[in-house]
Amino acid sequence: MIQLYTWPTPNGHKVHIMLEECGLEYTVHPINIGQGDQFEPDFLKISPNNKMPAIVDKDGPGGAPMSLFESGAILIYLADKTGKFMPRQTEDPRGFYDVLKWVMFQMGTQGPMLGQTHHFRKYAPEQIPYAIERYTNEASRLYRVLDKRLGQSPYLAGAQYTVADIINFPWIRGWEGQGQDLDDTPNLKRWFEEIAERPAVQRGVEVLSDARRQGPITDEEREVMFGKKQYAAR
Numbered sequence: 471m472i473q474l475y476t477w478p479t480p481n482g483h484k485v486h487i488m489l490e491e492c493g494l495e496y497t498v499h500p501i502n503i504g505q506g507d508q509f510e511p512d513f514l515k516i517s518p519n520n521k522m523p524a525i526v527d528k529d530g531p532g533g534a535p536m537s538l539f540e541s542g543a544i545l546i547y548l549a550d551k552t553g554k555f556m557p558r559q560t561e562d563p564r565g566f567y568d569v570l571k572w573v574m575f576q577m578g579t580q581g582p583m584l585g586q587t588h589h590f591r592k593y594a595p596e597q598i599p600y601a602i603e604r605y606t607n608e609a610s611r612l613y614r615v616l617d618k619r620l621g622q623s624p625y626l627a628g629a630q631y632t633v634a635d636i637i638n639f640p641w642i643r644g645w646e647g648q649g650q651d652l653d654d655t656p657n658l659k660r661w662f663e664e665i666a667e668r669p670a671v672q673r674g675v676e677v678l679s680d681a682r683r684q685g686p687i688t689d690e691e692r693e694v695m696f697g698k699k700q701y702a703a704r
Contacts, residue, residue: 472496475516476523477503478678481581483640484541485523485548487674491636492552496525500678504691506699514704527551542577545633546570556633568627572619572634576641580616583608584641587648593687593696606649613645617655625661639665643675 472489474496476482489496501507501522508520517524517539525544530536538544549556557565587605590598616638619626626634642662645652652659665671693699 471528473499473526473528474523475499475501475513475525476678477501478675478682479503479522480584480640480644481521481541482523482677483643483675484637485525485544486677487636487640487671488545488548488555488633490670490674491668492548492554494548494552498677500681502681503695504683504687506694509699509702509704520704540577542573542637545637546573549633555631555636565628569632569634572626573637575615576634576637580612580638581641583612584644584648588644589696591649592647593692595692609648609650610654613642613650613655613658616642616661617658620657620661631665635661635665639671640675 472494474485474489476485476498477500501513503522507513508517508522513522513524514520516526516537519539521539523541523544524537524539526535526537527547528535536547538547546556550558556569559566583605586601587609590601590605594601616626623629625631626638639662642658643666652662687695
C-alpha cells in the first residue's frame, strides 16, 4: 500500500493519475498547502523541500519502505515498480530516453514557467504587466513546442501513451488561466482531449476534488504559500 501525501494541484494530479493508471492501491493524506500542512515536521521528514506530492511505499526496493518527493521522481519510480508507461533502460534505451527527455522538459521548464504564469495572472497581490506579459508569452511558446511535437507523433514520446504524457497533461488543464486558447494549438488540443477521456485520468483528477478552492485566494493563504512563512528557516 502506498501512502500518498498530496493536494488537488497539477503536480498532485500527476501522481494521482499515475497511481490510477498503474492500478496501485494507495491511501490519501491531504496536505493543505493553504493552511501550511507542508511545513509540519512529520511531512518534512518525507519531503524536505516542503512541497507536495510525496509518497511512502511500504513495499519499496528490497521490501523496505521507500519515501520519495518530486513528482517526476515519483512517476519514474512507479513506472519502474510496475513496468508500465515507461520502457526499461536495459531493454529499450532509446525508448527510455525518449520518455525521459519529455519528463525533464516538464519538470525543468513547463511546470515552473506555467506555475509562474498562474502566479502573476491569478495569485500575485498586485498586477505587474511586465511579469504577466513575460510569462503568458512563455506559456504560449511552450504550448507551441508541445503542439509541434504532437504534430509528429500521437504522444510525446512516440506511438505509445507514457509517463511523458501523464506528467505534462495536468498543467495543460489550466490553459484558460494561463491566457491560452487550445484552438491555437490543434495537435495539442487533440492530445489533451484524448487523454482527458481516459478513465484513470478522470479518476485521478477527482482525488480530493471536494477540497478544491472555491473563490479567490485569501490573504492568510497567500501569506502561507508566498509570504514569510514559506521562507522561514526550519
